[in-house]
Amino acid sequence: MTVATLVPLQSVTLALVAAAATLVVLTRDVQRQILVNGIYGILLVILFTVFAAPDVALSMLVVSTVGYPLVVLIAIARSRNK
Amino acid sequence: MSVLPYLVAGWICVIGLYGIVTSRDLIHLALCLTVTQSSTYVLLLAVGYVQGGGPPIFKGVELGTTAVDPVVQSLTLTDIVVSVTVLALILALALDVHSEIETMDPDRIVELQG
């Protein structure tokens, strides 16, 4: 139970993930939020990779690069243009 | 800080809840909900991590090599699917709201109260 359990790469990624999650919540403009959310998604992918979970990372990758943005962007497009 | 990953997960959960409570836009709210959910991914994977362990895939590595827990990873996979479906359902409801009253403000869709 020493400090050394967490390798530096993991600590840095964790810090970035925490910061990005905060940013996603605090970004009130949804168009910008989906961009920040994309960055958050990529950071999670990196985190899962350094947590030795490539399967989950792959899942998160397809979801955060295609799933979320496509659905949300279209929803935004609709609500803005009508 | 060997509890840092857990605390990060706790923080993500709390900040997501804050976003949900203060949200003025259903799309923003739905994304905050996915943020809250992402705390469970981080927590689950952190819980199953083994110091110095590799991925639980034994192709090209010897059986018995230290590897992290595969179970939390399979739970997280299910969890991710759930998050996509819930997001899609809430956005679909939100779009229906928008086509009714031209707004996505959750405070203004109150029809039933009291």
Add this chain to the structure above:
Amino acid sequence: MSWMLPLPVVLPLLAAAVNAALDHVTPRWAHDSVTVAGLASSFVFSILIMVDSMSGEPLHWFSGWTPRGGVAIGIGFAVDPLGAGMAVLASGLALAAVLYSLTYIETESRNYDILIGAFGGAMCGFALTGDLFNMFVWFELMGVAAYALAGFKVSELGNLQGGINMAVTNTVGAYFILIGVALLYARTGALNLAQIGRTLAGQHAGGVEIVALTLILVGFLVKAAIVPFHFWLADAHAVAPAPVCLLFSGVMVELGLFGAARVYWTIFDAPFGAHQIAIRNVLIVFGLVTAFVGAVMAFLQSHLKRLLAYSTISHAGMMLAGVGLLDSKSLGGVATLVLSHGLLKGGLFLACGVLLAQFKQIDELRLFGKGRALPVLGVLFGLGAVGLIGLPYVGSYVGHAGIDEGATLAHLTWVSPLLMLAAGISSAAILRAGARVFLGWGPSHDWLLSQQPPEDPPERDARVPLMVAITGVVIVLGLVVSIVPGLSQRAEYGAERFRDRAGYAERVLHGKPMKTKVLPYAIQPTTGESVVYGIGAGLVTLLFAAFGLWRNRLSDAWRTSAGRVAGPPLAVLKEVHSGVIGDYVMWITLGTALLGGVWALTLR
């Protein structure tokens, strides 16, 4: 007979998949028949499993992965009588809902069928499973089907509000459950309920167990609509189509309580066995507060389905109080109360569907006196309300009697009179509404009642006789629950088995048989107390119903002073039910913090 265990779950799911696969090819009768067949077979197999479970604990390890040396490596169904009973109720009510919908639902009937089929299968899975994460999976499947069904009529804002509020609150609850699961997994490295319980049994209970208990319970209590997690229910139940309300109120809410009870007795009973009093007191307080908030709010409604929704909240509170007594008498009572309430309340919702189809209205005041044209329905509606009171040997009586006995055994004699009062008030609200609608009693205006926008009626001419017939069957079944010979003994035996953590763990992890009992077929012998409480509840009901109808005949002075005392709290209570989702999530957070805080102080 363990091969049967997956069938109540997978057959309705298969029916849903078949309907999707044959989309755009088959006519309506074909997909209706597929769904009915799926749910009917699920119902039949559930009954067979329940019978089987009385004389042993059927086990089914999926993919054949039996435990090794006490470690479960796969997912298992482990069925006790109460779990099987919930599956019977769920599949039975889902079947009734589909039959009722044959003429009630026209738009998107195929997708509706798919959703109901999957909803039924998911509820059975939740009731039968012995794996914590598997519970979560079925909980979510129940959820996604329910959100879509709540928002079914997409051109009504109230529907969308109900759907969104339900989706967001229940999803937050589900994440709390998942965090609790992660905590338990970190602690025990197990997902099987029995194995988690066994691992925790030998260890000192600390923060992990307390927070895990709080989070998992909150997740299930959101579904069970316990104050302050209950707000979504009134919004969602008021707007969903009547047969969907039958499922929501009749079994989904109760499954939330079932989940809470299941995890308590398989997992947390071990580490907190020494602190039962602290857990008991907290659960009873939450239960009683819920029972009263629900009853009073029900009394203030004129929208019939919203009124019934609040009365469901009230009953959920009574059930939680019964579970909270933590003994077999009261848990057995709760089991029969769930059965009778599910049938009676479900039947009342179906009756509302008939009113909506016939008169295009769902508001008590707008329906004033119109119900005279449907005397049979009126009688059924009245019987439904009467059955919920707990009058001796009518409807929910044995349930209440069991809870009363449990309370007496625990020396908590103040619980039963309070439950009597709550049951009386909530039944009074239903009776008052029935008297206005079907008899035209009382004034046709009432400023006390909350006004809600009207609901669109079903689009085509629903076949009223068929709908009334199904309503009748459901209500009559609910009324006779108290006089079925041997039922309450079996419920109590089921409760004993449900609470037998060590026996359950031995059965699940090492395949040892459960000890069984020979049970008599007799009607529950009655205690004097329960009869008194039953009659008392009847009097309270009459009093409050009369007050609701003929308040204006009281003297002015009396009314002004009463208004001055009761007015402000009632206004606050109405205000709190704001319909805003942010507020609801705030209440969930507050309730979780409160529950966890109290237990953090008392459970160590």
Add this chain to the structure above:
Amino acid sequence: MFLPSVALLAALLTWSLVAIPHFGHYRGPYGFVLNRVVLPERHMTNVVTATVFDYRGFDTMGEEFILFIAVTGVVLLLREQDRDESSDSEDEIGSDAVRVGGSLAVGVCLLVALWLIAFGFVTPGGGFQGGVALASSLVLVFLVASHKAWSGIASEEVLDPFEGVGAGGYVVVGLAALIGGMAFLTNLLGPGTPGTLYSGGSAPFVNWAAGTEVAAAFLILFMEFIEAYVVPLA
């Protein structure tokens, strides 16, 4: 009122999170048992995929149905959104380069997606990841090819059967074992050679069923949102 309660909740969470085994000190036993037995018993080198489709395959069946039901729900909820049926005017893609490059991209994505599904038992991947990738590569068709080609693929008439067969196929594989006198979803076929496509017995069948279900579900999802929102805008 929210801030104090969320602060208390955060305190409670922290209290419990510092008390579980510290990061990197997972103690088992569940995962360790699986890591030890999967390769010898099932000849699958990817233990996660083996867990998903075999040891905890029943969870995954529920998960497929969550996706299936959610998509059905979305179709139900978006049914009254006005759709523009006459949108074939803006149909031509201007540049040949876009078309050629795009078609190549579609081809590459399709191959990657199929590889992800097929080799899920050997390397990272599996039905879900591959299924989403498959759906995404077909969405590329919408971006690079004509609207006609898109609507040829993405119509409910075409996709619903795939979805139903995918979700139902999972149940049927499970029932086959039950009819054969074994537990639901029991792996029927021999385990095969480790590290190859032939490893895993009947688990690859449910893997492909899941892949089909996921791809069809995501395509319907995209289609519901795209048809209703983007096409009318173009």
